[in-house]
Amino acid sequence: MTRAQKTALVVLGVVTLASLAAGWLSTSSYSEQFRDAISAPPSSRFPLGTDELGRDRFARLLYGTRISLLLAPAAALLSTLIAALLGGSAGYLGGRWERMVTSGIDLFLSLPWLFLLLAVRALLPLNTSPFTSVLITFLLLGCLGWATPARIIRAGTRTLVHADYLVQARASGVAPARLFWQHLLPNLRPILLAQFWVSVPVFILSEANLGLLGLGVSEPLPSWGAMLRELENYTAVLQNPWMLTPAILLVVVVSLLQLLLRTEDPIPC
Amino acid sequence: MLRTLLALALAAAPAVTVARAAGELRFTLRSDPKTFNPLLVEEEPSETIRYLTGGVLIRLNRYTQELEGELASKWKVSENGRRIDFELRRNLQFSDGTPFTCEDVAFTVRQLMDPALHSPTGDAFRSAPGEVETKCTGPASAMARFPGPVAALAAQFDQVAVLSAHSAHKEAAVLGPFVVADYKPGSYVLLRRNPNYWKRDANGRQLPYLDSIRLEIQQNRELELLRFRRGELDIVNRLDPEMYDRLSKDLPHSVVDAGPSLDMELVFFNQVSSAPLPDYKRRWFRSTEFRRAISEAIHRDDLVRIVYRGHARPAVGPVSAANHFWLNAALKPPVYEPSGTLARLQRDGFHRAGDSLVDRDGHKVEFSMISNAGNKLHERMLALIQQDLAKLGIQLNVVTLDFPSLIERISRSFNYESVLMALTNVGLDPNDQMNIWLSSAANHQWNPNQKAPETPWEAEIDKLMQAQTASQDANKRKGYFDKVQQIVSEQAPMIFLVNPDALSAVSANLKNVTPALLHPQIFWNAERLSVGTGLVSQK
Numbered sequence: 001m002t003r004a005q006k007t008a009l010v011v012l013g014v015v016t017l018a019s020l021a022a023g024w025l026s027t028s029s030y031s032e033q034f035r036d037a038i039s040a041p042p043s044s045r046f047p048l049g050t051d052e053l054g055r056d057r058f059a060r061l062l063y064g065t066r067i068s069l070l071l072a073p074a075a076a077l078l079s080t081l082i083a084a085l086l087g088g089s090a091g092y093l094g095g096r097w098e099r100m101v102t103s104g105i106d107l108f109l110s111l112p113w114l115f116l117l118l119a120v121r122a123l124l125p126l127n128t129s130p131f132t133s134v135l136i137t138f139l140l141l142g143c144l145g146w147a148t149p150a151r152i153i154r155a156g157t158r159t160l161v162h163a164d165y166l167v168q169a170r171a172s173g174v175a176p177a178r179l180f181w182q183h184l185l186p187n188l189r190p191i192l193l194a195q196f197w198v199s200v201p202v203f204i205l206s207e208a209n210l211g212l213l214g215l216g217v218s219e220p221l222p223s224w225g226a227m228l229r230e231l232e233n234y235t236a237v238l239q240n241p242w243m244l245t246p247a248i249l250l251v252v253v254v255s256l257l258q259l260l261l262r263t264e265d266p267i268p269c
Numbered sequence: 270m271l272r273t274l275l276a277l278a279l280a281a282a283p284a285v286t287v288a289r290a291a292g293e294l295r296f297t298l299r300s301d302p303k304t305f306n307p308l309l310v311e312e313e314p315s316e317t318i319r320y321l322t323g324g325v326l327i328r329l330n331r332y333t334q335e336l337e338g339e340l341a342s343k344w345k346v347s348e349n350g351r352r353i354d355f356e357l358r359r360n361l362q363f364s365d366g367t368p369f370t371c372e373d374v375a376f377t378v379r380q381l382m383d384p385a386l387h388s389p390t391g392d393a394f395r396s397a398p399g400e401v402e403t404k405c406t407g408p409a410s411a412m413a414r415f416p417g418p419v420a421a422l423a424a425q426f427d428q429v430a431v432l433s434a435h436s437a438h439k440e441a442a443v444l445g446p447f448v449v450a451d452y453k454p455g456s457y458v459l460l461r462r463n464p465n466y467w468k469r470d471a472n473g474r475q476l477p478y479l480d481s482i483r484l485e486i487q488q489n490r491e492l493e494l495l496r497f498r499r500g501e502l503d504i505v506n507r508l509d510p511e512m513y514d515r516l517s518k519d520l521p522h523s524v525v526d527a528g529p530s531l532d533m534e535l536v537f538f539n540q541v542s543s544a545p546l547p548d549y550k551r552r553w554f555r556s557t558e559f560r561r562a563i564s565e566a567i568h569r570d571d572l573v574r575i576v577y578r579g580h581a582r583p584a585v586g587p588v589s590a591a592n593h594f595w596l597n598a599a600l601k602p603p604v605y606e607p608s609g610t611l612a613r614l615q616r617d618g619f620h621r622a623g624d625s626l627v628d629r630d631g632h633k634v635e636f637s638m639i640s641n642a643g644n645k646l647h648e649r650m651l652a653l654i655q656q657d658l659a660k661l662g663i664q665l666n667v668v669t670l671d672f673p674s675l676i677e678r679i680s681r682s683f684n685y686e687s688v689l690m691a692l693t694n695v696g697l698d699p700n701d702q703m704n705i706w707l708s709s710a711a712n713h714q715w716n717p718n719q720k721a722p723e724t725p726w727e728a729e730i731d732k733l734m735q736a737q738t739a740s741q742d743a744n745k746r747k748g749y750f751d752k753v754q755q756i757v758s759e760q761a762p763m764i765f766l767v768n769p770d771a772l773s774a775v776s777a778n779l780k781n782v783t784p785a786l787l788h789p790q791i792f793w794n795a796e797r798l799s800v801g802t803g804l805v806s807q808k
Contacts, residue, residue, distance in 0.1 A: 033656050038575055053575060053652055122674040126637035126686060127666050219652045219667045235515050 008256040015253060019069060022062035030055065030063040031220035041240070048242050051230070055220075061246060064222035068204050069253065071138040076199035078142030080149055084192055087150035091157025092184065101154065108147040116144075117210065130221040134207075137216050141203045149195035156191045160184055201254045204228075224250055292480035294779065294800055296504035296792075297487040301454055306440050307430035308381055308388040314484075321460055321482060321795055323430025324444020326355055326374065327423050331785035331793035334593055334697060336423055340369065340431060340444060350418035350741055353426075357409045362465040363433045363442040371405035376434035378403040378413045393425045393700075420700035420738040446477040446796035458484040468796055478781075478799035497523075497774055503800065504791050505774040509646065510578040513772045523774050525791070527784040529582040529590045530771040531694035534572075534650065536563075536638070536687055536764040540716040542723070544683040549632045554686070558617035560761040561603075565613070567657050568605045572767050576649045580772055584765035586754045587705070591768070591786040592697050595747060597754040607660055614661070626662035635664040639678065640689040642669035647689055650766070654689070679714060688714075689766075697787070699737055699750040706734050706753060715762045726760050776800075 001009075018025060027045075028034075034046075034054040042049045048057035090101035120140065124133070160166060161184070169183055208225025210216040217223040227246040230236070237243050298314040307319040326341040338344065341355040361369040381391040382401040394401070397417025406412050419425060436442035441449065446468070447460035460482040468476040485502070487493050494512055496502045498519070508516070508524070517524045538554035539546060546554075553559045569583035583602035588595050611621070618629030626634040638654070640647040651667045658665045670678070678685040694701065704712040708719040708727045722728035730753050737749035757763065771790045775782050780799045784790050792798060 031656070033653065035571055035575060053649060118671050118674065122670065122677075126639065126668050126684075127635065128668075129666070218669070219648065219655060233511065 005260050008260045012253065012256050012260065015065065015249070016069060019062050019065035022059065022066060026056060026059035026062055028056040028059045030059045030222050032056070039240070042242055048245055049240065057227075057242070057245070060222035060227065061249070064224050064227055064246065065249065067134060067217065067221065068207070068224040068250075071134065072200050072203045072207070073196075075138040075142035075145070075203045076196050078139070079145035079199055080192055080196045082143070082146035083149035083153050083195060084188070086146065087153030088157050088184075088188065090150075091154040092161060092180065094158075094161070098154070098158075101150070105147045105151050105154075113144055130218045134217045134221060134223070137207060137210060138203065141206055141210075145199055145203065145206075149199070152195060153188065153191055156188060157184065160187050163187075197254070197258050200257065201250060204250060292478070292800060294479050294482045294504070294792075294795075294798060295485060295502050296482075296506065297485045297493050297502060298458065299486075299488055301486055302452075302458065305449060305452075307432070308377075308386060308390050311389040314486075317484070317789065318449065318458060318460070319430055320445075320789060321447045321792070322443045322445040322449060322463075324369075325427055325430055326357075327426040329424060329427040329697075329787075331787040331789070332783055334787065336427075340374075344423055346422050346741065348414065348418075349739070350420065350422050351416075352412060352414045353422050354406065354412045355410060357411065358467065359409050361444065361467045363436055363438075363444055364448040364463045364465055365433075365436055365438045365442040366465060367433050367436040367438075367442055369431070369444060370434075371407070371409060371411040372434045373431055374411040375403040375405060375413075377429065377432045380432060381429060382415075390428050393428070394419050396420070418739065420703075421698040424696075424698055447479075447482055450481070455486055457486060460484070466796070470797070477796035479795070482795070494774075497776070500776070500778075503776040503779045506789065506791065508772040508774055510576075510580045510769075510772065511645075513580060513774075514578050516774055520774070522777060525773045525775055525782075525784045526580055527771040527773070527786050527790050529768040530786060530788075530790075531589045531591050531697070531768075533584050533587075533589060533692045533694070533768050534647075534689070534766045535584070535692055536567075536654075536689050536766065537715045537762060538563075538687045539679075539683060539685050540762070541683040542716070544685075546686065549628060549630060550636065550686065553628065553634070553636075556617055557760050558613055559619075560764065561759075562610045562613045562617070562661075563658070563663075564761045564764040565603045565606060565610045566661055566663075567603075567654055567764070567766065569602055569766055570605065571653055571657075572650055575653060576646055577767060577769060580770040581767040582770070584768050586758050586765055587702060587763070588750075588754060589694070589768040591771075594743075595697060595699060595750060597751040599751075600754060600758050611661060621662050624662055625664070633664070634662065635666065636686040637666040637668050638687045638689055639668045639670055639675060639685050641672050641675050644669075647691075651689060680711075680717075699734070699746065699753070703734060703738065706730050706757075724760075726756050727762075730756055 022030075032055065034050060034056070036054070037046070037050050038054040039052055040046055040050040040054070046056050046058060048061060051057055051060070086101050086104075090098040117140065124136065128136075166179065166183055169179055174183070204224050205228070206225075207216050207223060208228050217226050224246050228250070230243055231247060298317060300314055302314040302318050303312055304310060304315050305318065307323045310316050310319050325339050327344060328337050328339045329335075330337050340358055340361065342358050343356040345354045346352070347354070355374060357369070357371060357374065363369060378401060380386060381388050382394060394415055396415065396419050399416025401413060401415055403411065403413040415422075431444055432440055433442045443463060444467075446463055446466050448463045449458065450461040451457075451459040462477050462480055466476060470476060487496075490509075490512065493502065493505055494516065497505050498516075513524055513526070538560060540551070540555050544551070573579060573581045573583060582590055585600045585602050586597065588597065590596060614626065619626055619634065628634060638651060640651055648669065655665045655667055675688070679688055704710045705714070707713060708716070708722040708731055711717050713719070716723065719727070722731055733749045733753050737746040740746050740749070771784070771786055773784065773791050775784075775791055778801045781794065781797045782791060783794060785793050787793070
């Protein structure tokens with residue numbers, strides 16, 4: 001592990017610990033409205049000021065980090081696993097299965113998923129707690145986000161299957177399972193990791209956009225996505241630059257995660 | 270985010286010289302007009318064009334809220350609101366030169382009531398089955414007799430633009446101040462002054478003062494605001510409070526707060542007998558004390574101050590303070606008082622158990638409130654209401670849905686508990702609210718389509734609304750409708766929260782602006798508006 005990676009690990013650890021210790025670090029609840037201090041600038045009472053309903057931005061950022069930092073990677077992991085299973089098996093086995101999976105990917109990418117999401121929200125019970133609602137949102141994102149990574153993983157697998165060392169291993173009589181676990185999977189790791197880390201910020205932003213459809217994190221629960229929606233008001237952002245904190249934190253966390261998981265292994269192509 | 274980027278990109282773009290003709294007014298339509306036929310209008314862009322181009326027999330003055338003769342110099346309503354006689358102005362011409370005669374009035378009324386045309390404007394006149402009788406009663410007079418009494422008959426003609434019976438141009442021949450000159454779908458509608466418009470100002474100069482009006486089709490509010498700042502637009506209608514405050518910081522003399530509009534924000538509970546609700550929840554929602562307690566627990570002043578940034582008024586009932594004549598001035602908005610609210614709930618068998626409120630059977634008081642997704646004002650209102658109710662131990666689950674799902678739940682499946690929504694009122698007369706207050710009506714939202722009134726107070730409202738619609742005496746009608754407002758205030762079937770102000774922005778370039786409370790607030794006197802003369806080049 002390089003010095004930069006160690007630094008990244010420490011910073012990520014601090015961010016994660018801070019989010020888990022939100023109850024101790026912030027003096028206010030994420031939902032409490034201080035109606036006498038709406039849109040207040042940063043102060044000792046409110047280190048990042050308050051939002052338009054008088055809620056402590058610092059408290060909301062910490063609790064929002066907890067939700068986004070745990071659930072977005074979980075959804076990314078789910079989508080990458082599905083993609084790896086389908087794309088990897090299609091590339092490895094080839095033939096009819098590959099054609100079926102490829103057609104499935106094309107079909108999946110062409111479907112209007114927005115309507116499915118709307119239908120799902122309409123079917124959910126109305127008295128769903130905010131936390132259940134956010135879990136369902138990220139579960140849906142995980143289940144729907146596999147198609148693009150699957151296509152890339154299939155192509156990567158297909159290239160690997162025809163690589164000289166795998167042809168040689170196959171000719172030497174290595175069993176298919178061993179071939180897969182010991183020779184193919186380790187070489188697919190860079191692609192899988194890349195797909196995983198690309199998905200994390202995408203899911204965080206998707207959650208913010210889903211809020212417009214009534215999915216996503218519901219009031220009063222905070223999330224990075226919900227806080228990023230405030231940036232639509234660019235005049236307010238120019239006047240209150242501390243509103244950019246969630247965006248900066250998102251960029252920092254994603255960059256550090258990529259740095260931490262950088263590998264010397266070349267990505268096969 | 271995309272909107273922000275677009276706005277930033279536009280702001281950073283090099284200055285482009287935009288030349289426009291002298292005497293041209295510019296503002297936006299949110300979408301393309303669906304029709305140019307004035308009798309088929311049912312959405313705002315088409316209504317704007319009808320207002321600017323259509324000549325009507327009687328006009329509701331948006332400023333004084335009084336009826337004024339336009340194409341009709343006099344009128345008389347008789348036969349208990351079934352018949353109206355018009356005395357018409359003489360020697361007027363349509364925009365294409367066709368003379369205006371009594372036959373045009375008769376033709377328009379027949380078209381309006383033609384079942385084959387399905388005119389939405391005509392709906393207000395179809396109070397009973399049967400055919401309309403209309404004819405010329407003299408060289409410059411006409412009459413119309415409707416199959417049943419029509420409430421506020423004269424006022425309904427404010428929406429009826431007269432068509433030509435003889436012009437080859439059909440509905441393109443108009444009697445209003447402007448005429449449609451060009452239309453590029455998705456881009457703009459260009460209106461030019463009607464050379465044959467009949468009105469003149471006090472000095473005898475023919476109106477309108479403007480040469481043209483360019484209605485840009487623009488959905489994006491941020492871009493609309495940006496273009497207004499750059500001087501490319503003269504009016505921004507229906508500003509939201511956030512935009513209003515932003516603009517007022519940079520261009521304080523351009524913003525107009527005309528006061529409370531006719532619109533209202535309200536909450537209601539599901540009281541439908543067949544709704545898929547547990548019995549104990551239906552009991553809560555049907556309890557007057559419960560509904561009034563919820564109404565009193567909502568801090569309306571905070572909704573006004575925080576959500577509307579002061580640009581709204583706490584609502585009293587179904588009539589806005591903007592409606593001077595019909596408002597029951599004796600009513601006051603509910604007073605926010607959590608301790609009194611709790612006492613009211615206790616009288617109804619509710620009590621506190623720890624942090625929660627429970628009913629007499631021990632059920633924790635928890636319910637959902639739905640609203641339309643993407644509406645920031647509603648989302649903020651819901652968050653405030655959630656905290657207000659939490660102070661009483663009530664758990665409110667906020668759910669935002671796409672609009673079709675919301676309508677499906679409140680109008681068809683009745684699978685909801687409570688809803689926060691906006692009610693847009695266009696008319697001043699109580700008859701415009703008949704479809705809300707009659708228990709048999711489909712828009713009697715909390716419990717629609719009742720075969721017979723399910724509660725004594727709904728029966729009383731039915732009786733009063735029918736009495737007011739049958740009467741032609743305005744004072745008697747007001748007495749009946751005052752009583753309706755009082756019953757609504759006592760029973761709280763709908764909890765009225767706020768009346769948002771009518772907010773607009775007007776360029777300093779535009780003259781003779783007299784903002785009114787009623788729509789269209791800024792250009793209601795379009796024929797008297799004028800802009801700076803000479804070729805205007807702006808960067």
